[in-house]
Amino acid sequence: MAVCVAVIAKENYPLYIRSIPTENELKFHYMVHTSLDVVDEKISAMGKALVDQRELYLGLLYPTEDYKVYGYVTNSKVKFVMVVDSSNTALRDNEIRSMFRKLHNSYTDVMCNPFYNPGDRIQSRAFDSMVTSMMIQVLSRAPCCRAGEALWA
Amino acid sequence: MEGLTLSDAEQKYYSDLFSYCDIESTKKVAANGRVLELFRAAQLPNDVVLQIMELCGATRLGYFGRSQFYIALKLVAVAQSGFPLRVESINTVKDLPLPRFVASKNEQESRHAASYSSDSENQGSYSGVIPPPPGRGQVKKGSVSHDTVQPRTSADQQEPASPVVSPQQSPPTSPHTWRKHSRHPSGGNSERPLAGPGPFWSPFGEAQSGSSAGDTVWSGHSPPPPQETWVSFADTPPTSTLLTMHPASVQDQTTVRTVASATTANEIRRQSSSYDDPWKITDEQRQYYVNQFKTIQPDLNGFIPGSAAKEFFTKSKLPILELSHIWELSDFDKDGALTLDEFCAAFHLVVARKNGYDLPEKLPESLMPKLIDLEDSADVGDQPGEVGYSGSPAEAPPSKSPSMPSLNQTWPELNQSSEDTAIVHPVPIRMTPSKIHMQEMELKRTGSDHTNPTSPLLVKPSDLSEESKINSSVKFASGNTVADGYSSSDSFTSDPEQIGNNVTHQRSHSGTSPDNTAPPPPPPRPQPSHSRSSSLDMNRTFAVTTGQQQAGVVAHPPAVPPRPQPSQAPGPIVHRPVDADGLITHTSTSPQQIPEQPNFADFSQFEVFAASNVNEEQDDEAEKHPEVLPVEKASDPASSLRVAKTDSKIEEKTAASVPANVSKGTTPLAPPPKPVRRRLKSEDELRPEVDEHTQKTGVLAAVLASQPSIPRSVGKDKKAIQASIRRNKETNTVLARLNSELQQQLKDVLEERISLEVQLEQLRPFSHL
Numbered sequence: 001m002a003v004c005v006a007v008i009a010k011e012n013y014p015l016y017i018r019s020i021p022t023e024n025e026l027k028f029h030y031m032v033h034t035s036l037d038v039v040d041e042k043i044s045a046m047g048k049a050l051v052d053q054r055e056l057y058l059g060l061l062y063p064t065e066d067y068k069v070y071g072y073v074t075n076s077k078v079k080f081v082m083v084v085d086s087s088n089t090a091l092r093d094n095e096i097r098s099m100f101r102k103l104h105n106s107y108t109d110v111m112c113n114p115f116y117n118p119g120d121r122i123q124s125r126a127f128d129s130m131v132t133s134m135m136i137q138v139l140s141r142a143p144c145c146r147a148g149e150a151l152w153a
Numbered sequence: 154m155e156g157l158t159l160s161d162a163e164q165k166y167y168s169d170l171f172s173y174c175d176i177e178s179t180k181k182v183a184a185n186g187r188v189l190e191l192f193r194a195a196q197l198p199n200d201v202v203l204q205i206m207e208l209c210g211a212t213r214l215g216y217f218g219r220s221q222f223y224i225a226l227k228l229v230a231v232a233q234s235g236f237p238l239r240v241e242s243i244n245t246v247k248d249l250p251l252p253r254f255v256a257s258k259n260e261q262e263s264r265h266a267a268s269y270s271s272d273s274e275n276q277g278s279y280s281g282v283i284p285p286p287p288g289r290g291q292v293k294k295g296s297v298s299h300d301t302v303q304p305r306t307s308a309d310q311q312e313p314a315s316p317v318v319s320p321q322q323s324p325p326t327s328p329h330t331w332r333k334h335s336r337h338p339s340g341g342n343s344e345r346p347l348a349g350p351g352p353f354w355s356p357f358g359e360a361q362s363g364s365s366a367g368d369t370v371w372s373g374h375s376p377p378p379p380q381e382t383w384v385s386f387a388d389t390p391p392t393s394t395l396l397t398m399h400p401a402s403v404q405d406q407t408t409v410r411t412v413a414s415a416t417t418a419n420e421i422r423r424q425s426s427s428y429d430d431p432w433k434i435t436d437e438q439r440q441y442y443v444n445q446f447k448t449i450q451p452d453l454n455g456f457i458p459g460s461a462a463k464e465f466f467t468k469s470k471l472p473i474l475e476l477s478h479i480w481e482l483s484d485f486d487k488d489g490a491l492t493l494d495e496f497c498a499a500f501h502l503v504v505a506r507k508n509g510y511d512l513p514e515k516l517p518e519s520l521m522p523k524l525i526d527l528e529d530s531a532d533v534g535d536q537p538g539e540v541g542y543s544g545s546p547a548e549a550p551p552s553k554s555p556s557m558p559s560l561n562q563t564w565p566e567l568n569q570s571s572e573d574t575a576i577v578h579p580v581p582i583r584m585t586p587s588k589i590h591m592q593e594m595e596l597k598r599t600g601s602d603h604t605n606p607t608s609p610l611l612v613k614p615s616d617l618s619e620e621s622k623i624n625s626s627v628k629f630a631s632g633n634t635v636a637d638g639y640s641s642s643d644s645f646t647s648d649p650e651q652i653g654n655n656v657t658h659q660r661s662h663s664g665t666s667p668d669n670t671a672p673p674p675p676p677p678r679p680q681p682s683h684s685r686s687s688s689l690d691m692n693r694t695f696a697v698t699t700g701q702q703q704a705g706v707v708a709h710p711p712a713v714p715p716r717p718q719p720s721q722a723p724g725p726i727v728h729r730p731v732d733a734d735g736l737i738t739h740t741s742t743s744p745q746q747i748p749e750q751p752n753f754a755d756f757s758q759f760e761v762f763a764a765s766n767v768n769e770e771q772d773d774e775a776e777k778h779p780e781v782l783p784v785e786k787a788s789d790p791a792s793s794l795r796v797a798k799t800d801s802k803i804e805e806k807t808a809a810s811v812p813a814n815v816s817k818g819t820t821p822l823a824p825p826p827k828p829v830r831r832r833l834k835s836e837d838e839l840r841p842e843v844d845e846h847t848q849k850t851g852v853l854a855a856v857l858a859s860q861p862s863i864p865r866s867v868g869k870d871k872k873a874i875q876a877s878i879r880r881n882k883e884t885n886t887v888l889a890r891l892n893s894e895l896q897q898q899l900k901d902v903l904e905e906r907i908s909l910e911v912q913l914e915q916l917r918p919f920s921h922l
Contacts, residue, residue: 112489114459115466115477123474125514126481 004028004083016122035069072100106130442497456490482516
């Protein structure tokens with residue numbers, strides 16, 4: 001249900017970024033980039049001591065008029081950022097969490113691949129298909145958002 | 154033998170041939186003689202002929218009975234049509250043209266064939282016209298759909314197979330025949346014989362080229378062109394196997410075909426690749442894969458770790474992206490390692506890819522780990538497009554926890570180690586780790602070495618133990634971590650090259666994980682502050698020698714006194730503070746004993762010391778054991794500290810090389826304890842005296858050796874503690890002596906070096922002449 005999914009490496013460069021309405025890609029890239037600051041803020045707020053207890057799911061990073069941005073950080077400081085359409089009110093926190101969990105699992109699968117060098121762009125087809133499935137759900141579940149966007153566009 | 158249904162024309166033809174061959178009219182035809190000539194005349198490659206003979210049972214019986222002969226003839230026709238040779242194909246392949254034999258001797262046959270074929274034009278629905286390239290499946294029958302035996306006589310299946318069928322289906326004919334059960338959804342038209350009436354088989358090649366479709370058909374059958382390089386990186390000639398897998402008879406035409414088959418073939422292949430046929434692993438292939446698997450992992454039930462597999466498949470020179478995709482497909486349980494089945498699947502995919510087949514999106518059913526040996530998987534990718542995705546996603550390993558499920562194999566060890574370390578972590582330094590030390594040393598001696606140092610700080614004594622040379626010190630460097638931090642690695646080796654060798658040697662050791670695929674050891678962490686998390690580096694996993702070592706490895710919180718051994722975890726933990734105190738007091742006393750050790754507070758030296766100790770231990774200990782006992786004062790403080798340290802250091806060091814040294818136990822712990830030691834022993838340990846190192850090592854070794862067994866619960870008993878303290882002191886002195894001796898050796902070596910350099914300088918002008 002995301003309109004944009006991004007995987008950011010520890011050094012804050014993107015390993016994977018993909019958005020659904022491809023015409024607005026730059027906007028999403030920008031949103032993801034700015035959300036990184038929020039992510040860092042949330043991480044540091046937890047403090048070092050809590051690193052073990054820190055929850056991976058960061059929750060809503062910041063909402064904009066059209067979109068909501070959710071974040072998730074792994075223990076290796078790889079961040080997943082998801083941009084969701086605001087009009088998609090049916091999305092609950094649990095669902096977002098489950099989506100992040102799926103992302104994380106797929107990411108670890110990518111990592112397991114010995115041919116993948118950490119730090120490379122993620123080109124795994126399995127990962128792509130998983131992300132696509134997540135995004136497509138968005139479209140299917142929230143037809144209204146499409147219409148809404150059309151209005152705004 | 155399956156029941157053989159022959160069309161009338163075939164019946165006639167075959168019986169004629171049989172009677173032709175059956176010269177003696179014995180109703181049995183010997184394998185040699187006319188039959189052989191006949192088969193040779195079929196223009197099939199020898200191996201195909203052999204295969205035919207085998208399939209029809211003649212080899213079993215030793216002769217060709219009538220039924221065998223007929224089956225053989227049918228198979229000849231099958232082979233000539235380009236279908237894979239399978240027993241079931243004799244019945245399933247429809248509209249097969251009559252076998253064509255072209256030898257002069259067989260003129261009659263050919264005549265017969267011609268006649269028959271003309272008669273049987275309608276039989277098969279081959280599009281009657283010879284030249285119409287086989288590909289023309291369109292004409293053909295349409296669809297056979299699958300299944301098993303479709304009586305040949307039902308020739309009129311030729312429903313105008315949809316043109317679509319043709320290109321796709323021609324290749325699938327093989328799959329169709331491959332599977333016993335036909336079911337081939339994909340193969341609908343498999344039946345379509347590749348058109349071409351018998352007699353005109355030879356021009357088939359040209360005809361083929363005439364129609365690209367035909368080419369594609371053929372290519373569909375046979376794996377893309379000459380498989381000589383089936384596995385480029387493999388030495389064995391899988392080509393033959395691969396070839397036999399597909400209608401070998403096609404070989405002749407393959408060459409022609411391949412020429413023309415360029416693009417269309419690719420397309421066809423692409424489509425056909427989605428069928429099981431290309432993905433089916435023949436027995437020869439499987440055997441080959443298994444052998445390759447064995448070269449990497451002798452245990453067939455074991456795993457090939459990811460890195461080994463990566464190296465192996467990288468040799469195939471496929472692009473990394475494709476290899477990555479192949480891995481994704483074949484690592485079924487997503488654990489980062491390949492089981493035998495997964496490996497075979499991956500290998501098969503690599504081979505297919507090298508031969509030009511495109512990789513499927515999903516793992517073909519025939520390659521799924523459990524199903525590899527099945528001929529038919531229920532829903533083998535019928536769809537023309539994709540192969541069996543069916544099971545794979547469903548079976549995708551359950552979602553893994555985010556925490557690196559892939560490192561399954563290593564995790565358990567890691568966990569163990571971490572647990573051990575966790576336990577040991579707080580363990581106070583053991584006063585008299587004698588027993589434990591002994592044990593550790595034993596262990597180390599026996600070569601449980603790799604596991605020693607999980608933490609970067611740990612020197613890998615294991616390796617050291619192997620080398621009695623001083624060089625081992627260099628090894629620690631392998632510990633990389635330690636060595637780097639302490640940089641004394643090269644000090645003692647009398648042999649510079651050795652050092653170097655050792656280092657490298659050691660490194661490899663230290664880096665090895667249980668499976669030999671250890672990830673590179675984490676960068677050396679000079680810091681003593683080994684947090685728990687840092688202890689989770691891979692080194693640790695390898696260092697699974699014993700829990701003991703693990704204990705040492707664990708990050709020693711700065712405050713924790715050096716742990717004598719991990720094994721002492723339970724007890725020591727409790728006593729650690731006690732021990733620490735004891736040690737401290739001990740150390741305090743030590744100065745008295747060792748007036749000359751002024752710089753106990755010298756932490757930097759401590760590291761050096763540690764390093765040197767490590768180094769020394771290895772060689773010194775061996776030698777110095779006996780002498781260690783008479784501890785010198787100097788070594789004393791060191792020893793006292795050392796004891797604590799030693800526990801760690803000793804473990805490291807002892808492990809390292811001392812063959813007989815009991816100090817092994819401490820080696821693994823050596824690095825970690827360092828920080829700890831600092832605290833406790835501030836004075837002694839740091840005793841940087843390099844000189845003492847040698848002594849110390851010796852002392853340590855000796856001390857350790859002398860301590861028969863250090864009761865774990867020593868701390869509980871004051872007396873015991875003191876006794877252990879004493880023992881440790883002794884050890885210290887021994888080690889200190891060792892240290893000094895090593896230092897001496899070092900000096901000698903350096904002098905030698907200097908002299909050599911001087912000589913070199915002198916000679917240099919001459920060399921230029």
